[in-house]
Amino acid sequence: MTPVLVTHPGLQHSHQLALALHERSLLQSFWSGVPVAARGEPAPWWMPEQYRQKIRTVDIPRALRRHPARFQIAMRASQKFHWGGPGLDGAHRIFHWFDAWAARQILKHRPKVVVAYENAAYHSFQAARSIGARCVLDAAAFHHQAAKELFGGFDTPYTPEINRRKDEEVRLADLILTCSPLAAESYVSNGVAADKLRPVLLGAEPPADIPAWQPGPGAPRFVFAGTLCHRKAVDVIVEAFRRLHAEGLRYDLEFMGGVADPALLAAVEATPDARHRANAPQQTLYAVLSQADCLLLPSRSDSFGMVVAEAMACGTPAIVSTQTGAKAMIENHPGAGWIVEPEVDSLYATARRLIEEPGLLRAARPAALRAGQTFSWASYRDRAGQLIEEFVR
Structure with missing residues (x-):
């Protein structure tokens, strides 16, 4: 050859x-x-x-x-x-x-x-x-x-x-x-x-010992994994979820990853019911993704977005933007997640619907897992x- x-x-x-x-x-x-x-x-x-x-x-x-x-x-x-x-x-x-x-x-x-x-x-x-x-x-x-x-x-x-x-x-x-x-x-x-x-x-391929998803007793669990930066639309996430909190809607919001913009870290830390965790080993990332109800990646510009494949390998659905290449996973597996514009109103509307109807998050998990298996x-x-x-x- x-x-x-x-x-x-x-x-x-x-x-x-x-x-x-x-x-x-x-x-x-x-x-x-x-x-x-x-x-x-x-x-x-x-x-x-x-x-x-x-x-x-x-x-x-x-x-x-x-x-x-x-x-x-x-x-x-x-x-x-x-x-x-x-x-x-x-x-x-x-x-x-x-x-x-x-x-x-x-x-x-x-x-x-x-x-x-x-x-x-x-x-x-x-x-x-x-x-x-x-x-x-x-x-x-x-x-x-x-x-x-x-x-x-x-x-x-x-x-x-x-x-x-x-x-x-x-x-x-x-x-x-x-x-x-x-x-x-x-x-x-x-x-x-x-x-x-x-x-x-x-x-993506999760480690064999990653625990299976368990429904949480509280509010829906959203996670962002990646560098805190403008390109990843962290500011969009923060503004959308602050609006949701102001309307009395409950959620759990975690950010994982490095910090490119200290101002965005301060904005995350000032957001109700949100927390930040610094870069962690891949094993820890998969453990967090597997227990989340939804991944957030409404990037302004992302040729793929590896974390979407990693989340779906765990059966976790995702909200991604029209400018995120991994939207093709959802286009190939309708029901595995939601595609939004990389701006506040679009993310807010979709996240609000999922918080008000959490059954939609559970219903999306089988399609997300199929997408993760297709794109292993x-x-x-x-x-x-x-x-x-x-x-x-």
């Missing part, structure tokens, strides 16, 4: 695609900046204990993997000392450094197909083209122009270079994978040929593996 290289400066879902190819005897190598381990394999000796606990177990033989430590060390240093410029510029520069390293290795190992990830494929694809290899771009986000139109934000002096590289990656790619049909549409609307794009929804990691590997196999043939 044709050997395929998968390369990623971090991890995201690249290990699942690499495993899918290994299961089909298509994987030549998997290079990632974040290490993974096969079952029974010890974590890298140099990794601090808090990170060892988070390492993903993936049954790809060690001989097929490379995890150069210098890129993660540089990433941690960049985050601590703000190296590389404002915002995420430091991370982008490290991704570009990894890309240049991977390109040199590609010239040496000469794979037939290179799968690289958005913002770390510019040099890799140039090297691949020079040896006659084909290029697959796995684009985890919206097209950069669509994202700017949806979310706004500000440019740094390095932003034009980031976007120039992204545009060239798209041009060089023979095939582009996106996380959802919504994300694929963002590329088509910015001039990318539709026949070059293939949306492949991601998946095993299902993703089947779909992505078949797609790449057809491509290389």
